Every structure is written in structure tokens, then in C-alpha cells.
Amino acid sequence: MDTSLKILLLDDDAFMLELLTDIVNGLGYDNVHGESDARQALTVLPAFQPELLVCDLSMPEMDGIEFLRAAAEIHFRGTVILLSGMDSGILRAAETLAMAQGLTILGACTKPVARAELADLLALATRRARTGPAAHGTGK
Template identity: 60%
Template sequence: MPHLNDRASAADPLRVLLLDDDPFQLSLLEDMLEDLGDFNVATANHSKAALAMLQTNPPDLMVCDLSMPDMDGIEFLRHVAEHGYTGTVVLLSGMESGVLKAAERLAMAQGLTILGACAKPVALVELSDLVNLARMHRRPRRSA
């Protein structure tokens, strides 16, 4: 029944990877996504774990904090770009807006699709808008 399989693939939940070293922020983002609909959410609290997840099961959307203890956000995004990540990215940071915008420009220059750069904590309406953008940018998944 290919028709049903086609329909199911179109309805697959958006795969989201959340990267933040603060457990409270990770929990808050997960709760916000739960309020916004059906998502397949993975979390990582350090950059190396996130890079491993990107290799095994690349998400449609990655929401990442720029200030991580094991690798700064710019270095992390460089690795992500070098590994050919084709999904979308939302940057989060508690840093001043100038730093956030500079990181956004650098990531875009490396070929990443940056949907936004947001100050922490991100508002639910802002996250909702970014998730909707991620859905529009979503690439079809290859069937096995």
C-alpha cells in the first residue's frame, strides 16, 4: 500500500536536536516543543555528543547554545558544516546580541542554514515561528 506509506512519510514528526549544557534550558526547550506539536526530540549536553548524533541520525532542526564548556559555538558550527549537515539551525545564547549576530554570519558563511539567532530564554512564539520555518526548509527523507 504505497499510498499509506507516502502519507505516513509526509506526516513524520520533525526531528529536532537540542544542544545546551544547562539541564534546565534543555528541559524548558523540550517542554516548549511539546506544547507546539509532535516532534522527535533528541538532546545533548555537550558538543561532542551532538556531533556524534549528527552523524548517526541527522535532525531536520538543530537548536544549539553557543556557549558550551567543551567546544565554543563557532568551533562546533564549523565541525557541523564540515560534516555536511543539511538541516536548519537556530542559535541560542545568553551573550550580547552583537556576538550572537557575528556567530550567525560566520555560520551562514560556512554554508549552514541559520533560521535565527535568539537570546535566552527564547519566547514560545519565537520558537514556534522558527519551527514553522524549519518545516518549510525540511528536505524529503530518503526511503530505505
Template identity: 75%
Template sequence: MTTALRILLLDDDPFMLELMTDMLQGMGYENVRAESDARRALAALPEFGPDLLICDLSMPDMDGIEFLRAAAEAHFDGSVVLLSGMDSGILRAAETLAMAQGLSILGACSKPVPRTDLADMLARAWQQREARARPPAHGGVK
């Protein structure tokens, strides 16, 4: 059931992209797209329609904060997991900024993310996807 979750990975480090892709596929998530360039990842948002975005914060050209701002402006309504090799204070600040942009942040993790933490966030991403797919209970407008 969870294999239908569409996941977009964004990290400028090819090794980290391969590691994360392998980890996700090993957990049964086959619909994974990996991008090393933030502008290509932005273009992938409407065409790929990810349910979950796993985004590195420290990237050249367009950093993770700039990318998340652009994703919010593009009305990305999936879930987000932030990754960074930086200290936890920077992760918390980025998480706060992303939530202020209206994004649904599942967590902010240091690299490499432990498999158990990733599994928990994937389960929550699935739950949020299912909640978005349900019609409003009272016929109201979102």
C-alpha cells in the first residue's frame, strides 16, 4: 500500500541521493525521484506530484530555504522532511521558516537520517496524503 507514495529527494551530494534512494527502495518505496539541482526539483513538483519532499538545506545556487519558499509559492501541498549536516539550531530555524511558509514539515533530521526515523516520517507522510485525498467531512471548502 505505501509503495504508491511519490517521493522527491533533493540533495546536491550524489552519494547521499544514492544512499537515500537505496534506503527508500529497500523499504518498499519504488516511486522515488532524485534530483541534485534545486531548479530541476522545482520543475519536477508539478510534473511528478510528490507526496513527500526530502530536502537538503545546504546546496549551491539555491539553498534549501530558498527552494522551500519557491515550493510554497508553487502551492506544494505534500509533506516535507528537512535534512542537513549542519547543527540542530539551524535545522530548527529552517523548520520554523518552512512552517511559516505554510509547508507541512514532518521533521528536520541530521544526515544521515536513521532508518527508524525515516520509516516513522514515511508513515506520517502516507497518513497526511490519505487525509488530503479524503473529501471534507461537512462538505465545506478547504
């Protein structure tokens, strides 16, 4: 499997960010950049140009929704996986808002995300990056 996917992980919880990094690396993906601050991640986004963004929704200073709005404004065209410890209704609302901004949402997962669920979403992101979005619709 092609695991050259460029991935940006964004979570303000240092433990969760480390856990996500370990899971993603353990699945064979090594082109990974982690950020714990949404404003810093916005400066990294255009330079790193990830094909996949894994974004926590609940963060101080700038929450995930604000971050995704800003990412859409700078024309981020990769795919997004949303993460949250909040209930599924919040995740669905965030998914709808992000898609309204023109972002492609691959999935919305509750924390802690299961390794198998993340593996499936990473495989989907890899296929999308390889074949282009037209072959896979516009997200969930």
C-alpha cells in the first residue's frame, strides 16, 4: 500500500496528539506533522500542503470550526477527518458546516478514535489522493 500520504494532525491535547501520531506512524504513514495550536497549524498548512487533515474540534483560542473555516478561506483542498470528545450531534453539525465551506470530510470520529476506524479512513484518504476526488464523491 502507498503510505506516502502527507498528513497534518491538529489536537491541543499533547497526549492525544502523541497517540494519534503513534497510531498513524504504526499504520505505516511517516509523512506526518503534528500541531497542538490551531493558529500555528494555519501557518503550516500552506507550506506543508497535506493531503489529509485530522482536526480536533474542541480547542482553546481557535476551535476546530474556526480553523476549518480559515483553512477553506486559504483554499485547502485536501480531505478532513474530524475528531471530538463531544457527542455525535456536535460532530454531525461540524461535518455539515465544514462541507458548506467547501471542505471534503472523510469522516467524523469520537475520541478516542479506534485504530481500525482511523486505518480505514487513512486508506480512503490514500485512495482519494492517488485517484483524485472525482472518483469518490464529495465526502460522507
